Amino acid sequence: MGADGNFTVFKTKPVHLPFRPFFLVAAADAILGAGGWLPSALGTQVFGPTGISAGDWHRDMLLFGMVPAVLTGFLLTALPRWTGYRVASPHTTHLLILLWACSRAAFLLLSPSFGLTFSAIWVLALLSIAARVVIASRDRRNLKILLLLAAFCGSNGLVAASYQVEFALRLALVSIIGLVVIIGGRVVPALTVAYVESAGGQIVLRRSASREYAAALMTISALCSWAVAPEAQLSGLACALAAISQAIRAAQWKGWRSLSSSTVLGLHIGYGWIAVGFAFLAIHIFAPAMLGQATALHAWTIGAIGTMALAIMASMIRKHSRLAFVPSTPATGALAAMTACCLSRLLIEVLPRYAGPLASFSGALWIVAFGLFLTAYRGTLLGAGLK
Template identity: 70%
Template sequence: MATDGSVLAFDAKQKQTSAPFQPFFLIAGLDAIVGAAAWLPSAFGIQAMGPTGISPGDWHRDVLLFGMVPAILTGFLLTALPRWTGCRAVSPLTTRLLVALWLCSRGTFLFLSHSAGLALSALLVLTLLLIAAGRVIASRDRRNLKILFLLLVFCGGNMLAAASYQVEFALRLALASIIGLVMIIGGRVVPALTAAYVESAGGRIFIDRSVVLEYAAAVVAACAFGLWVVAPQAQLTGLACALAACSQATRAAQWNGWRSVASSTVLALHIGYGWIFVGFGLLAIHILAPECLGQAVAIHAWTIGAIGTMALAIMASMIRKHSRRAFVSSVPATGAFVAMTICCLSRLLVDMLPSYGALLTSLSSTLWVVAFGLFLVAFRRMLIPQI
């Protein structure tokens, strides 16, 4: 079996019809690389300011939350919603206009104004919300109302950050909504792809998902996020996060992740989801015993581990599905997942091994760039068909 990016070549008919995810996954990968590359000098101890005068820390934070994430969300939802709701797909013109809006937001963020760039990013999310709402309402699909709600919350956090109003609150709001979306999307994609992979390999699998457990896990996680956003250091928040970690771990255990070890993409989905309950657990430790652990450890478990790994794995799975090669092996793609996992582990160790902080931070930043670089190499033929 071929093991390089060339396995993702697709037939002439597919070349003529571009999917909405193609431009957005491409620019998301490039943006992730540029954002981390600009942060690298600080990781190596070189003090520098961002292009619009913001600190490197604010730079790489905002590039992740309000640049890369909206691009991936837009590409994924524009592609998935027609199948979820049964409504027609968005037109190529709409896709191009949204790409142009994203490029304007990033260009403004890079070269003109940090706040104006974030405001344009919020406008993109709001536009995506309106498009998604039109399809969900038209199809009377109540199942996806929670996605609309979380998009609205994310848009609100983005707007508050753009206005520089209650920035820490805005960032918690944005991060909580994104992890919530990852939980919803992951809850659909991870078990479905696990079952499909096992069956494609000639095996049998039965994923018994308890409805009671699913609802309980969702309610507990929602409460934990709500408490963290409004009262991040309260003891009750710590207890809620500990319960959320346990309920999410129990939920994920139903999906038989051990059956997917031979598929790097499916295994990466399970690992990425695993970082969600690890993040809850680390946050609970920080709140209940702040002298033992800093909040940054939990935040990076979510931003690098959950968002970074799930972004790579979900993009890869969607690309492969549309290339009709759902579980074909790819060395660069596997390398991307490995690099992202080591990237996350390295960043978590920064606070635990402060004497090696500079080395671990620079290693983590470099591996982030490597991971998204390998992703673009692996899937270049689907994202840029003419290559």
């Protein structure tokens, strides 16, 4: 069973694995995005020759750099299994990598808006590639992925144009969380079953259709209402209901059965942060003096997106290396560092006096997490290590 939740396996060594370059650049963007922001904790507010603020650099490199890189590598590799259609040739992969390189060069040499424009073109290209195979295969299940990619592409364009930036950033975030909910709903239970059975155990996941539909409805309502009216009481209620429904959904997957596999456990932990983020947003809306919005958003951006990115990339790499559940100390350390990174950032709400050191420590742990990821998988990502 693959990281995409499909039982089809390669009978021969695949000649083209598009996740390789994109997972590499995703890790690079993650490290550079946090590294460029860290000096701001010491009072340096501007980063790079284009004069971009450290905060904007951090935001743009992670939200519109790391995230689309992970999505590109994952979808180009998973969609052929989901649809039965070939998605990307090496030339297509090279074109998308070129767009990534143009985006980075524009960020550093021209202006942030030019960098974001190239990033939007990159996401639009990914959307068109995915739409072609989804429509050709008449795969209705993946239409929601296309809709979320379109929303993310639109948000990228709005930020590039400096138009309705706050709304655009919320739209980008809810699009990503929506994609994590969909992809996680396929990957997490599938890998949990595969792991337990590979260890000689038996497991049956009884997934209630009514609970799945309820979770989908509550989540869509919460994401849409928060994107449009982030401080409205109705949005708070929707977020509270989404938190409960997502927690119930995740409990069906029996994450406690994967305690001895760091990769599978990391998927469960990452998905669990989605429910925590919804709960924190609800608390912020109903009692803003008790909890800041930034805390809730970092539960999503670090806890859910950061952890799920590491775990999903690791599971796909391991699958293609024929080492799906073999322990890896650096990979385990990467997930532990990401969890500590998120907890450190959330502690700022409790210990505001130590906000600077905690933020710096959290940023350093983020870099450590992706550095350990590269240490664990650099062989496969650079073209070696496939069996």
